[in-house]
Structure formats: C-alpha cells, structure tokens
Amino acid sequence: MTNHHRAEHRITVRAPARTVYGLIADAEAWPRVFPPTVHADVLERTAGEERIRIWATANDAVKTWTSRRVLDPDGLRVGFRQEVSQPPVAAMGGEWIIEPLSDTTSLVRLTHDYRAVGDDPEGVEWITRAIDRNSDAELDALRRAAERTPGAGDDELSLEFDDAVEVAGDPADVYDFLYDARRWQERLPHVNRVELGEDTPNLQLLEMDTLTPNGAVHTTQSVRVCFPCDTIVYKQLRTPALMSVHNGRWRITKSASGCTVTSTHTVVLAPDAVAPVLGEGATVGDARTFVRDALGRNSTATMLLAKEHAERAARER
Incomplete structure (x- = not known):
C-alpha cells in the first residue's frame, strides 16, 4: 500500500x-x-x-x-x-x-x-x-x-539594470563562452578561482572567487539554469555582504551585425551591511551606486571577452 x-x-x-x-x-x-x-x-x-x-x-x-x-x-x-x-x-x-x-x-x-x-x-x-x-x-x-512598508525606503533596496554589447559573430559562440564557466579562470581577469558542477545537463552549480579593483576577494556560489543557445539565468546562493539577493540573466539575441548579448542583474541590498562594507556615513544610495558599478563592470568585461571570442571564431571560419 x-x-x-x-x-x-x-x-x-x-x-x-x-x-x-x-x-x-x-x-x-x-x-x-x-x-x-x-x-x-x-x-x-x-x-x-x-x-x-x-x-x-x-x-x-x-x-x-x-x-x-x-x-x-x-x-x-x-x-x-x-x-x-x-x-x-x-x-x-x-x-x-x-x-x-x-x-x-x-x-x-x-x-x-x-x-x-x-x-x-x-x-x-x-x-x-x-x-x-x-x-x-x-x-x-x-x-x-x-x-516591507511601501514608501519607507524599502523600494530603494531593490534595483534591476541591464548592460548590452553588440557582437559581429555567431550567437552560438557567445553562448558557449558564457556556458563554459570552467574556463573563466583562464579567460576572465577578475575571476581567481572556479569550481563548476553539472550533474544534470544544463543545470550548473558554480562557485568562484572574483577580485575587486582594490584587491579584495569575493566568494560567490550560484545555481545556473542554461537554455541553449540563448539564455542562462542564475541565482547566487552565497552573495557578497552588500546583497541579500542577487539574480541574473545572460540573454543572446540575433541582430543585423550578428547578435546582442545582454546582462541583467536583479539585486536586493542588505542595509545593515552598508556601513561595515562602505564605511561610516555611507548611505543606501552609495551602496546602489557601488553595486551597480561593480556588477556592471564585471558583466561588461565578461561580455566584451565573449565578443572577442565569437568574432575571432568568425574570422577563422
């Protein structure tokens, strides 16, 4: 029974x-x-x-x-x-x-x-x-x-933003670059260490150490859901101190020149971490700017290297 x-x-x-x-x-x-x-x-x-x-x-x-x-x-x-x-x-x-x-x-x-x-x-x-x-x-x-009380500052804790790069290359080559995170340690200057598991096809567990401009190391752990050959969505299970939630998406769409790759970040800030991380007197607004710049800088650097990879592959064909 x-x-x-x-x-x-x-x-x-x-x-x-x-x-x-x-x-x-x-x-x-x-x-x-x-x-x-x-x-x-x-x-x-x-x-x-x-x-x-x-x-x-x-x-x-x-x-x-x-x-x-x-x-x-x-x-x-x-x-x-x-x-x-x-x-x-x-x-x-x-x-x-x-x-x-x-x-x-x-x-x-x-x-x-x-x-x-x-x-x-x-x-x-x-x-x-x-x-x-x-x-x-x-x-x-x-x-x-x-x-959360609307209008009491909680809306300021959430932000979502996009960065995009045009690529004169095959969308599949861009996707492969983003999908193959095992090679990011050798391909991306801001990535110091990578561990990637994929027991189920297109479902990845990614842990990596990234370097900040001041030399600090952040360890993050993410789950990535991959949709060949145009989208990878991810959620950080272990986030840097300033963020209580960090979700992201890579999306590749065809364009006249080849394709457009877009990085989207959705973040909820951790207000109690603002002063310990950014210093006394720092505000949630300062944290928004800091996180926007840091995430945008790293994702744009990744997309530019994916662009270089795809355009080089196109030239060699």
Missing part, C-alpha cells in the same frame, strides 16, 4: 491578507522573494489556473519540476500539484492558505502531501527534510517581503 505523507507549516505576518496573497500568486517574482527558488517559468495561464516550471534548491541539490496551480483570490488560496516530479519524489501537492487575523495581520499556512518513489524510507526522510527546510525559509522570506 502506498504511503501518503502530510506536512503543514505556518507563520503570522504583519501585513494584509491580500498583500500576502499577491506575493504567492506572482510565481515569476519568486526568485526575488523565496531563497530556494532559482527560476520560474509560466508555461500556460488561463483564468484561475496556470502551469509553471520551477527550478529550486532542496537539501543542497537543485531540482526542477512542473506544477499546475489553482489560484483563488477570493478564498485567498493557491493550490499546487506537481505534474512531473524528480526522484526521490513520486508525487507532491499542497496549498497556500492565507487567513486574515485582522486588517493588518495574516496567518499563512503552507501544506504539503507527498509520497516517495517506492515508498523508500530514505526517500521519505529526504523529502520531509527538504520540505521542512524550504517551507521555513519560504515562509520567513514571505513574511519579510510582505512586511
């Missing part, structure tokens, strides 16, 4: 129920809100229902699955059921339930029902541990996001 297991996690949030519901309903914003979520794509959307594919960390591994969600804004509920699960998960579903406690306070319940492949006890233990860990992280992050 197949054993079905259940779990429930809950948290009280000092925010209106509709604010909380809106954060849960917007799956495409999850990488900014929820630490385990690396990337989310909405595959289909109809009234009250959508099909999404999610990439997320679970017990230090990266998993991807497809889920169908039922959105009930009137009932303040979002139900979900995995269509395609990854071992050791055989099946999983659940529901987000938001209960107003007052006009400004809500109770959020996150339920799961699941079973393991072959009812394997080790599989059940792995899934239970992953659900406990991720649910706690997600609920705490949801609380923090919902409790």
Whole structure:
C-alpha cells in the first residue's frame, strides 16, 4: 500500500491578507522573494489556473519540476500539484492558505502531501527534510517581503539594470563562452578561482572567487539554469555582504551585425551591511551606486571577452 505523507507549516505576518496573497500568486517574482527558488517559468495561464516550471534548491541539490496551480483570490488560496516530479519524489501537492487575523495581520499556512518513489524510507526522510527546510525559509522570506512598508525606503533596496554589447559573430559562440564557466579562470581577469558542477545537463552549480579593483576577494556560489543557445539565468546562493539577493540573466539575441548579448542583474541590498562594507556615513544610495558599478563592470568585461571570442571564431571560419 502506498504511503501518503502530510506536512503543514505556518507563520503570522504583519501585513494584509491580500498583500500576502499577491506575493504567492506572482510565481515569476519568486526568485526575488523565496531563497530556494532559482527560476520560474509560466508555461500556460488561463483564468484561475496556470502551469509553471520551477527550478529550486532542496537539501543542497537543485531540482526542477512542473506544477499546475489553482489560484483563488477570493478564498485567498493557491493550490499546487506537481505534474512531473524528480526522484526521490513520486508525487507532491499542497496549498497556500492565507487567513486574515485582522486588517493588518495574516496567518499563512503552507501544506504539503507527498509520497516517495517506492515508498523508500530514505526517500521519505529526504523529502520531509527538504520540505521542512524550504517551507521555513519560504515562509520567513514571505513574511519579510510582505512586511516591507511601501514608501519607507524599502523600494530603494531593490534595483534591476541591464548592460548590452553588440557582437559581429555567431550567437552560438557567445553562448558557449558564457556556458563554459570552467574556463573563466583562464579567460576572465577578475575571476581567481572556479569550481563548476553539472550533474544534470544544463543545470550548473558554480562557485568562484572574483577580485575587486582594490584587491579584495569575493566568494560567490550560484545555481545556473542554461537554455541553449540563448539564455542562462542564475541565482547566487552565497552573495557578497552588500546583497541579500542577487539574480541574473545572460540573454543572446540575433541582430543585423550578428547578435546582442545582454546582462541583467536583479539585486536586493542588505542595509545593515552598508556601513561595515562602505564605511561610516555611507548611505543606501552609495551602496546602489557601488553595486551597480561593480556588477556592471564585471558583466561588461565578461561580455566584451565573449565578443572577442565569437568574432575571432568568425574570422577563422
């Protein structure tokens, strides 16, 4: 007989129920809100229902699955059921339930029902541990996001920006340069060390040390989801001190000259780190400028070297 297991996690949030519901309903914003979520794509959307594919960390591994969600804004509920699960998960579903406690306070319940492949006890233990860990992280992050007060300076903590480079070369050569991060230590002057794992094709775990202009070394760890041959999205699991969230995307599009490569960064700053990192008297505005310049400088340097690589390959053909 197949054993079905259940779990429930809950948290009280000092925010209106509709604010909380809106954060849960917007799956495409999850990488900014929820630490385990690396990337989310909405595959289909109809009234009250959508099909999404999610990439997320679970017990230090990266998993991807497809889920169908039922959105009930009137009932303040979002139900979900995995269509395609990854071992050791055989099946999983659940529901987000938001209960107003007052006009400004809500109770959020996150339920799961699941079973393991072959009812394997080790599989059940792995899934239970992953659900406990991720649910706690997600609920705490949801609380923090919902409790931010609009207009009280929190908007200043978030920034998103693009840098772009035109390339007179084959888009595939640009993609290969960005995809093959194993060679970045020899190809990129600001990269001091690289470790890259890819147990699942096009799903990479990248750890690297980068050098700042003043000689400091930053260690970052990222999950990268690669979509041959035009897009790589990533999320830093270990960020420099100034950032609490750093997500990025490389996108390569065809152009008249060959292609355009664009780097997009989405950042949430850590306000408590501003003074320790930048010095007493530094402001969030100073941190915005510093992060924009540092990330833009490194990504533009990478794109210019990808341009050089692709244009050299085009000349040699």
